[in-house]
Amino acid sequence: MTRLREEDVCHVGTMLSGYDQHLLECVGKGLAGIAAHSVGRSSAEFAKTQTDISIAVVPIAYGQGIICGFSQTVQEIVKFLGFTVFVTYQHNIAGLAEAVAKGAKIVFMADDDNFVAINVANGKAVDNGEATGRGYAAALDLMAGGLDGKQVLIIGAGPVGTGAAQFLVGRGARITAYDKNEAKITILKRLIRDLEVVPCLKEGLSKCKLVFEATPAANTIDTSHITPDTMIAAPGIPLGLDQQGRLLLGDRLIHDVLEIGVATMLFTVLTD
Numbered sequence: 001m002t003r004l005r006e007e008d009v010c011h012v013g014t015m016l017s018g019y020d021q022h023l024l025e026c027v028g029k030g031l032a033g034i035a036a037h038s039v040g041r042s043s044a045e046f047a048k049t050q051t052d053i054s055i056a057v058v059p060i061a062y063g064q065g066i067i068c069g070f071s072q073t074v075q076e077i078v079k080f081l082g083f084t085v086f087v088t089y090q091h092n093i094a095g096l097a098e099a100v101a102k103g104a105k106i107v108f109m110a111d112d113d114n115f116v117a118i119n120v121a122n123g124k125a126v127d128n129g130e131a132t133g134r135g136y137a138a139a140l141d142l143m144a145g146g147l148d149g150k151q152v153l154i155i156g157a158g159p160v161g162t163g164a165a166q167f168l169v170g171r172g173a174r175i176t177a178y179d180k181n182e183a184k185i186t187i188l189k190r191l192i193r194d195l196e197v198v199p200c201l202k203e204g205l206s207k208c209k210l211v212f213e214a215t216p217a218a219n220t221i222d223t224s225h226i227t228p229d230t231m232i233a234a235p236g237i238p239l240g241l242d243q244q245g246r247l248l249l250g251d252r253l254i255h256d257v258l259e260i261g262v263a264t265m266l267f268t269v270l271t272d
Ligand code: PYL
Pocket: 001, 002, 003, 004, 005, 058, 059, 060, 061, 062, 065, 066, 067, 068, 070, 071, 110, 111, 112, 113, 115, 128, 236, 257
């Protein structure tokens, strides 16, 4: 998981409306609709809960410390989805206590290794990695008009790639996976029956037009493999495509820094 920087998040809040419209045009649903799809619901089902709950974001100063703008960006994404949300004045444990004292039902917090959302009322918790994988897989499902019987290449078998694989299989996709780390592939094989594994990225990209890029590396996908049928879901930074690849893909690329992951985390812990 690549640590975000202030410059990665500082513009997210001001661009949410435009990004939501972009998702609507290229995926068929906006941020709320994609997150709802990731939990098998419609966004209308969450509209009812927006008014009666309060959500907190707690800055965590342990380890490498606070990322300027990170908590505020999470707050802006949650607010854009129509919920009441605040960033605690206190950090760390004191911030968690403040959140609970102020009646927050959902708490978001991230240290250097984990970013979680916890439903204080029912104890449900979700990690950003799995949620991001599932949320992006839901977006790819919508963009592709359904995945039943379709082959999807997953590059990277970590928490994000694994979260994506489980959702994609649930939607009927056949999974081909590549990861240079054999141990990760072995774990994924236990979770995904009939998983096909390719020995190199080139072979995977030549076989699959639907691609889920879940590695912390930049430019993993060579533009020579991008065809008019290629669709790519590539969460987080660095992006696994160069500028030419982004231009070639246009509206067939799903990519952001935090938005789909945070929206999916929220709708996941709101779902009983
Ligand atoms: C959750 C993001 C997604 C990609 N990389 C992950 C990251 O940057 N993690 C570190 C988050 C640290 C937040 C800091 C704060 O401001 O509360 N502890």
